[in-house]
Amino acid sequence: MSIYVIRHAEKQKGDFHHQGLKFNDQPITQSGIASARRLVDFFSSLDIEFIYISEYLRTQQTIAYVAEAKALVPVVDNRLNEIDIGCIEEMTDGQIQEQYPSFWDSYHTRDHEFRMPGGETGEEAEKRIRSLFDSLDRTKNYILATHEGLTRILLCSVLGLPAYRRHLFTIDYASITVFDFLPEFNCWTVPKVNMVV
Template structure:
């Protein structure tokens, strides 16, 4: 199974340089709406079988054009909602950088717990569990090589990618997930394969052209020694 982790388009909070968190009613700005429309063409030709999204408005608005184009109704999953930043929610980033916790978030995120909110280790656990559960469910429904989209938030995507890479959560700030970016992970019974990170260009099919390893190849679900067979 292969998941496309789609970050929502640019929001009004992004341009205001505030931490939206779970604030209700955060819209996409003009660029964000254009990014949402462009997603349809960016995934054109890909056999997407299902859509899953965060319950927040900016993710709903991001997926609406693709949902209409594919005729698929997104499944809403609270486990891939934005981080509960607690008392940090809605505050300006220029003020948050002065908080002692900011340095912890940057350098040891596994130890970061937001005041009256949740910890980033907890966030990773719930998000990874959600992605892997949907992946298993969709494999049963559509077959092992089905493709699906999860529309969520930057820190959620970075946490899931870190897990797939087998790297510690304390390294997840080295991963980038820009607005409307797509990152691709293929899950197999043995291990995940991170196929692409932070794709913001044209058609995603261009980076998914190589067939994934299958049981019919000599390598099965193993990585190819020496790199790709192409």
């Protein structure tokens, strides 16, 4: 079994608010579309049985060409949404530092768990993504199209690191991180991290 976790492709700048979603719902750029098209070649010879995406347009657009080539309909699952950053999405660093100094210090120290102001902790986001990850059939291959922070948190979880150490990983746009399950050892390996096609 392999799970291919893909960060969405490059997203457009600007305000793209969607009434049903908490955060900005940007579409991907032309460069992002090109990256999404390159994913088709990578997955062409791989047997993928299911594709899961977050609620955000950018994950849908990133995997659309692969889904079409595989004749699969992506399943929307809000457990793949990015970590909830609460009320700081449109704040400047100065505003965050002034209004939430304790969070600011914790965010930069990264030596203990912390909560995004009005949002989630890394541990809460980890429980959310693991509830999906651990429910998948270990005899099938999957694609999960998600976001940078959540991919980092999943890496920490599988490797036994606390979620607040997620800054240790770089996850580029449209990159692939692979998780392979080894039944003989009942454990996961991570053969590829942040692979850009």
